[in-house]
Amino acid sequence: MYKDFDAIIFDMDGTLVDSGRLHQNAWTLTLNKYGIPIDPALMRSLAGVPTMGTVEFLIEHFSLDLQVDLQQMNEFKETIVRDTMKDYVKPTALAEFALANKGKRPMAVGTGAYSDEANIILHICGLTHLIDHVVGADQVENHKPSPDTFLRCAELMGVAPQRCIVFEDAQAGIQAAKSAGMFVIDVLAEFQIENDYFLP
Numbered sequence: 001m002y003k004d005f006d007a008i009i010f011d012m013d014g015t016l017v018d019s020g021r022l023h024q025n026a027w028t029l030t031l032n033k034y035g036i037p038i039d040p041a042l043m044r045s046l047a048g049v050p051t052m053g054t055v056e057f058l059i060e061h062f063s064l065d066l067q068v069d070l071q072q073m074n075e076f077k078e079t080i081v082r083d084t085m086k087d088y089v090k091p092t093a094l095a096e097f098a099l100a101n102k103g104k105r106p107m108a109v110g111t112g113a114y115s116d117e118a119n120i121i122l123h124i125c126g127l128t129h130l131i132d133h134v135v136g137a138d139q140v141e142n143h144k145p146s147p148d149t150f151l152r153c154a155e156l157m158g159v160a161p162q163r164c165i166v167f168e169d170a171q172a173g174i175q176a177a178k179s180a181g182m183f184v185i186d187v188l189a190e191f192q193i194e195n196d197y198f199l200p
Contacts, residue, residue: 009110009167016167017090018194043198048112049172078114093191093193109134110153115139118136135149147176147180150177
C-alpha cells in the first residue's frame with residue numbers, strides 16, 4: 001500500500017484510466033487529415049505530452065511546412081476525444097488501489113490532458129469520488145517532463161513533494177515526478193498495466 005507516503009498522485013491516461021484506444025483513434029484521424037506521418041514508436045514516446053505540444057513536435061520532427069492553424073488541429077483532435085470517450089475509456093487495476101486509500105490519504109490526478117476532459121473521463125470511469133484534486137495541462141505553464149503538474153498537485157493537497165508518491169506510465173511523467181523530488185512508480189513495470197496505445 002506504500003504507507004510511507006502522505007499523499008498519492010496518479011497520472012490519468014495509461015495509469016488510472018485505460019484510454020489508449022481513445023487517443024490512438026483520435027490521433028490517427030487527426031494526423032491522417034493533416035498529412036502528418038504516423039510513427040507508432042514516436043507517438044508512444046510522446047505519451048503524456050499535451051495535444052498542442054505533440055502537434056508542434058511532430059511538425060518540427062518531420063520538417064513539415066503545413067499552412068494550418070495549430071489551434072484548429074488541436075480542436076479537431078479534442079473534438080474526436082470528446083465525441084468518442086464513452087466508447088473507449090475504462091478504469092485500470094489502480095482504481096482498486098485508489099478505492100482502498102479513499103479517506104486515508106489525499107489523492108490527486110496530474111495529467112497532460114486538459115482539465116475539463118480529465119474530469120469527464122474520470123466521471124465516465126466512476127472515479128471522481130476518489131480524487132480530491134485534478135491538475136490538467138491548462139493549469140500549469142510547463143508540462144511534463146517539467147515538474148510543475150505534480151508540484152501543483154502537492155500544493156493543492158498541502159503535502160510536501162517528498163511525501164508524495166506518483167504512479168506513472170510515461171517516461172515524460174516519470175521524469176517530471178523525479179524532478180519534483182517525489183517517489184515514482186512505473187506502473188507498466190510494477191502493475192503490468194497494459195495501455196493499448198500505438199502498440200507495435
